[in-house]
Amino acid sequence: MLLVSGVTKQYRDTLAVDDVSLSASPGRILGLLGPNGAGKTTTIRMIAYITTPDQGTVTFNGQNVGPWSQRVMGYLPEERGLYRRMKVGEQLEYLGRLKGLARADASRAAKSWLERFDASEWWSKRVDELSKGMQQKVQFVSTVLHDPELLIFDEPFSGLDPINADLLQSVILDLKDQGKTILFASHRMEQVEQLCDDICMIASGRIVLDGSVREIKQSFGRDTVKIEFAGSADFIDSLEQAERIRVVTRTHQAVELRLLDSTTPRHVLDAAMQHVDEIFRFEVVEPPLNEIFISVVGESTARAKQAAHHQGVRG
Amino acid sequence: MxxxxxxxxxxxxxxxxxxxxxxxxxxxxILMLLVLAIPIVMAIFSRDDSTRVIAVVDQSGEVAELLSFPDNFRIEQTTAPVDTLRSRVDGGQLEGYLILPDDLVSGAGEARYYSRGGGGILLNEQIADAVRAGVREARILRAGAPAAVLEIMKERVPVRMIQLTDEGERADSxxxxxxxxxxxxxxxxxxxxxxxxxxxxxxxxxxxxxxxxxxxxxxxxxxxxxxxxxxxxxxxxxxxxxxxxxxxxxxxxxxxxVAGVLPDGAFPTDGAxxxxxxxxxxxxxxxxxxxxxxxxxxxxxxxxxxxxxxxxxxxxxxxxxxxxxxxxxxxxxxxxxxxxxxxxxxxxxxxxxxxxxxxxxxxxxxxxxxxxxxxxxxxxxxxxxxxxxxxxxxxxxxxxxxxxxxxxxxxxxxxxxxxxxxxxxxxxxx
Structure with missing residues (x-):
């Protein structure tokens, strides 16, 4: 059981983390959600004992985190990196030994993990001979090879092709089934939605929402409509202009939209019936996490943050 | 571990x-050997063993014979006019010329050495040392001191520093x-x-x-x-x-x-x-x-x-x-x-x-x-x-x-x- 209570961290002129409390349980995946710069990484670093909080405590299994907890923890940082000129096998042995494994045990674990990722032949290759995706797998192995109780993955899927992302996802779910406590940080809401049992939304250093994914979604009710149709899409624009709905996603002949204020699903259906040639699907669903996040932190700040984030990522 | x-x-x-x-x-x-070898090689090449020809105009008539220069100096006593000497220096036949005035031994005058200045500090020091020793000897002779005094003046007196330590004496180095x-x-x-x-x-x-x-x-x-x-x-x-x-x-x-290759005296020992x-x-x-x-x-x-x-x-x-x-x-x-x-x-x-x-x-x-x-x-x-x-x-x-x-x-x-x-x-x- 990981328990973060009342944690605050100040960097010179910014309050990076402001009175954050959260908990993660064995056998569950806790998603730490929020745009970059929200305080996710700082929170994770305090859990990983890389920095210490100004106020508040971080405990794992009832004990303050410290060098001891680092040994039972695996951390995949967002900033990936390995010793470039070191061979894969030696590197994994070294990282395993730093976590307290004997050399032989580290070697055995590294070999079996590499096998699982179909990467046994990389053992005596230097890291800088590997592709980015291969390096990422090696990095993941370094996170799990000492069989840690607590796992922290910060954007684990970034830079992976879909096949490897699937492989990684199944490994993470396996670890969950083994009863590991898993913390999964991402700004990609749809990934979090797929994988996590619990979520914790963080914005501007504060927790704005937390709980189990199921409960949160239920509490927001069914206020989202999915429509597949053929013909003119003009009804969407006019509804949007009248501020009756907000478009979540939209493709050529499909749309997902959120009902605003007193708009009912029937209202939307009526509007659609008058314009489109045919309707293939009309469904009222729970809003996606992304929408929930926007509702919680306020539309304007969320949009601004996401825009800023996308610029930051591209720039 | x-x-x-x-x-x-x-x-x-x-x-x-x-x-x-x-x-x-x-x-x-290999690099270190090179670094060590360079000063040695430089010392060998910079060591100028060529004969220095120096003209001495001894107006006092008693100092010139008393001058003792290192082996590579050739002294040419002359009474030639300064202009001639100067043109010989310009022409490269002479390293320089030394003028020892009449009243040098009595203490009034000063010796002058004229050159184009290519000999370096070492050469100048050697000339000055020779002149000082020569003039001192001339003065002693003039004062009528016995030959024994002259010998005493030329002697080197060894002085050794010994340091007292807990373990006993040791050379103070x-x-x-x-x-x-x-x-x-x-x-x-x-x-x-x-x-x-x-x-x-x-x-x-x-x-x-x-x-x-x-x-x-x-x-x-x-x-x-x-x-x-x-x-x-x-x-x-x-x-x-x-x-x-x-x-x-x-x-x-x-x-x-190295011992086989280097000529004798390649390692300078006069500390200069x-x-x-x-x-x-x-x-x-x-x-x-x-x-x-x-x-x-x-x-x-x-x-x-x-x-x-x-x-x-x-x-x-x-x-x-x-x-x-x-x-x-x-x-x-x-x-x-x-x-x-x-x-x-x-x-x-x-x-x-x-x-x-x-x-x-x-x-x-x-x-x-x-x-x-x-x-x-x-x-x-x-x-x-x-x-x-x-x-x-x-x-x-x-x-x-x-x-x-x-x-x-x-x-x-x-x-x-x-x-x-x-x-x-x-x-x-x-």
Missing amino acids: SQIGIIAQREYLQRVRSRAFIIATALGP TQVLAVFGYFMGFLIYLCVILYGAIVMRGVIEEKTSRISELIASSAKPFDLMMGKVLGIGAMGLTQWLIWIGAGIGLSAAAAAL VAGGGAAPVNPIAELMPDIPLMFPVYFILFFLGGYLLYSSLMAAIGSAVEQEADAQQFMWIVIMPLILPMVMIVNVMSAPDGLVATVMSLIPLFSPIVMVVRMAATNVPWWEVWLSLILLAGAFLLAIWISSRIYRVGILSYGKKPTFKELARWMRQA
Whole structure:
């Protein structure tokens, strides 16, 4: 059981983390959600004992985190990196030994993990001979090879092709089934939605929402409509202009939209019936996490943050 | 094995097995031989054995016969007019001409040497010495002193300094001992350049390869810094041991070779050429046995301490910067404290028990150089030596601690070039 209570961290002129409390349980995946710069990484670093909080405590299994907890923890940082000129096998042995494994045990674990990722032949290759995706797998192995109780993955899927992302996802779910406590940080809401049992939304250093994914979604009710149709899409624009709905996603002949204020699903259906040639699907669903996040932190700040984030990522 | 041990072991093995290490170890002695050979070769070539022709116009008529010049001078007594001599100098037949006026012996006049100035300081000194000795002799003769007095004046009087120590008497070799100070300073400087730079680069690499966050979640920055400095230090020692081993073998062979090749007298012994200005003829062989038995042990301890301290400062610099080019602005932290004691060596030697020398020999950044000079020059109480060593070890730990604090904050804020003020803040907030 990981328990973060009342944690605050100040960097010179910014309050990076402001009175954050959260908990993660064995056998569950806790998603730490929020745009970059929200305080996710700082929170994770305090859990990983890389920095210490100004106020508040971080405990794992009832004990303050410290060098001891680092040994039972695996951390995949967002900033990936390995010793470039070191061979894969030696590197994994070294990282395993730093976590307290004997050399032989580290070697055995590294070999079996590499096998699982179909990467046994990389053992005596230097890291800088590997592709980015291969390096990422090696990095993941370094996170799990000492069989840690607590796992922290910060954007684990970034830079992976879909096949490897699937492989990684199944490994993470396996670890969950083994009863590991898993913390999964991402700004990609749809990934979090797929994988996590619990979520914790963080914005501007504060927790704005937390709980189990199921409960949160239920509490927001069914206020989202999915429509597949053929013909003119003009009804969407006019509804949007009248501020009756907000478009979540939209493709050529499909749309997902959120009902605003007193708009009912029937209202939307009526509007659609008058314009489109045919309707293939009309469904009222729970809003996606992304929408929930926007509702919680306020539309304007969320949009601004996401825009800023996308610029930051591209720039 | 402790974290420090694991980290040090990786640093050591990775580097010792690297191609760069093998090449550097193989080429090192060749480079060093070159560095040693260059001054010798230069000394041989710069030594001007050509005959110097100097005209002497002796208006006094009693000094010229008394002048004694080194063998390569040819003296031409003449009464030719100055214009003629001057044109011969211009034409290159004469090195220069010396005019000894009538009243030189009586003390009123002055001797003048005219030349185009190509002979250098050494030549001028030789001429001045010859003139002084000659005039002095002429004056003694004029005063009617007996020949015995003349002999007495020409005699060299040997003076030897003996130092009283607890173990008994030993030759006082203060001037020679400066060599130990310079040697220590040079050795530490060399090792900081060679290996301290590797420590710095290793720390920077840790950050540029973005592995620092992963390592920081597995080991304390203090252990990381300590492991790096010790591991790379061990690599440096390995390299030196290989070199010393090879050097002992090679030098035996080289000595035989050099002895066969060089002409007699190629090694200047008059102290004027090779820079041993203060040292009389071959003093080191004569004085070395008088150094106390423990001296080499302390020398090694102070060397290791100094080297580790300076390497950890290099680690701190590496922690503070993003790339090697940015490190320049901090290099004075290492260079200044190395140069200061080297400049002070003369003062330390002249008053090895004085306040300045005593204090400097206790200050960690200076003590490796200053204490070694003091120990060679005087009888330093054992407790001062050990206090100095303990302070040195403490400073080393402190430097590692400081660099780990800077490192800890440095990895959390990529891409910023810190100022000194910020570094101070980093140390407090980490």
